[in-house]
Amino acid sequence: MILRLQDLHFPEEAARLFPDTPDRALYLEIGFGDGRFWPAFVEGLPDVPNYLGVELSGVSLLKAARRLRAAGLRNAHVAKLPATVMLESVIAPGRLSGIIVNFPDPWPKADHLDQRLLRAPFFRLAASRLKPGGAVLFTTDHQEYFEFACREAEASGVMEVRLEPPPAAALATKYALKWRDLGIEAQHARFVPTAHPAVPLHAVTPYPDQEAQVPHAIMTLPDPFDLSDFERVTVRGEHHTVVLLDAYRSLRRDEYTVLAHVEEGELIQEVLVNVTGRRDGSTLVRLAKFGGPVITAGVKAAVGAVADELQRRGAVLTHHGY
Ligand SMILES: C[S@@+](CC[C@H](N)C(=O)[O-])C[C@H]1O[C@@H](n2cnc3c(N)ncnc32)[C@H](O)[C@@H]1O
Incomplete structure (x- = not known):
């Protein structure tokens, strides 16, 4: 279902958003595009985790909502909201089992690097919202952004970088297929918090x-x-x-x-x-x-x-x- 900004509580409680499955793990996907990742990622799982997705594009929001509904995923909500607003104000510390970022906009120009999502402040915020054992799962086609993000994660002082093969579902998103057709391979890293810094909720x-x-x-x-x-x-x-x-x-x-x-x-x-x-x-x-x-x-x-x-x-x- 689509969550509007005015429908949200700050912070949210699993019991309100997911009344039938409040105790399941919670994942956040940032920039889900047309929403292909989550249904493929959870296919066949007996207890599908709870899901929140954030996007900036309204068209993508509608496409993803339709896809989640078609897959029968009742415990999945999407919102048209910047990722940091969701993390800072909606998700309370220590609630997430995973944060998924597939093929984020690479902002390749030197004077646009501060537009990139995966920078040290993001990693500190992410570590504060992840629970022990949780991780950021990052897949990209962009080699330079990949190395940049790994450096930023290390510079954050709260993330360990583990290089792993991407989950199969991350290789089947719209952008994954686009780059695969051009012969570009995807890179994947799992960023695992080594500490959970206190980043307080931003009150709204x-x-x-x-x-x-x-x-x-x-x-x-x-x-x-x-x-x-x-x-x-x-x-x-x-x-x-x-x-x-x-x-x-x-x-x-x-x-x-x-x-x-x-x-x-x-x-x-x-x-x-x-x-x-x-x-x-x-x-x-x-x-x-x-x-x-x-x-x-x-x-x-x-x-x-x-x-x-x-x-x-x-x-x-x-x-x-x-
Ligand atoms: C290159 S697309 C990748 C889409 C999808 N993950 C895929 O693999 O097909 C990046 C997406 O991230 C979204 N996005 C960019 N910045 C964002 C932010 N701060 N919060 C949420 N979504 C964002 C964009 O609107 C865009 O749809």
């Missing part, structure tokens, strides 16, 4: 059920009030960047919606902040539920940035919860 709060927790402000706007000359506003915090991109006016009423872009590491959200009149004449500035935002420090800061912008335009802040 989903859109709460309790209305009072939705970031908001109550303000009094000057009369007349106008946002038609709104210009882009950028606010940088220690762990987030907020850009208020644009403001839209309601056709029916004197109300506004501000579109904000929020970046917190690899977690990127576009959120809407509504500016609406209340019966008592005051104005409510509030995160909109549209799009299922996940309430993070950055999203709260976006609501704060809208309130600040309104104050610059003469509004008076009477109360805020962000």
Whole structure:
């Protein structure tokens, strides 16, 4: 099944995600592409481990979800999410039996190396989320990335590198077949943690059920009030960047919606902040539920940035919860 960001708990519990099989081993596959690996890897196993897959491509997400369903794998979920967000915020320390990375994007240009997934910080994060006996299973066609990843794993100080033949299922993914047809052989390494460093969960709060927790402000706007000359506003915090991109006016009423872009590491959200009149004449500035935002420090800061912008335009802040 497809997990949306707003459906997730931070962190997740096996009993919630896999109610029928909470005690089975849990694997994470990063960048599963069209999802061929997992059904082939677990074929014939009596107790198929629980599976979480993360991808950035929405098309791949749909293809993989269809493939998992066709294979009858009920304890397999996929999400359109960057790998580090899943590892940092969704998976609690010591929960994973394996992390699978097949044919990751190699980012071959010298000035793109920092885009590579398998660098020392990733290995420390992975070691923190793996349980004793767990491992990262890495297969690639790219010799230089392979050597780079092995060096980075050693440099992380928490991984032992074991060179092994790839699992058969890793040689049957879309990219494996593509490179095989070009005569390029795949390399495989098992990275086994030698230590499990404490990398704490990065806190994320989903859109709460309790209305009072939705970031908001109550303000009094000057009369007349106008946002038609709104210009882009950028606010940088220690762990987030907020850009208020644009403001839209309601056709029916004197109300506004501000579109904000929020970046917190690899977690990127576009959120809407509504500016609406209340019966008592005051104005409510509030995160909109549209799009299922996940309430993070950055999203709260976006609501704060809208309130600040309104104050610059003469509004008076009477109360805020962000
Ligand atoms: C070269 S493809 C390999 C796909 C598949 N594993 C295979 O072997 O056919 C790499 C995939 O990783 C995904 N990807 C890249 N960075 C990612 C990230 N940070 N988190 C999750 N997926 C990512 C890309 O969208 C792409 O589908």
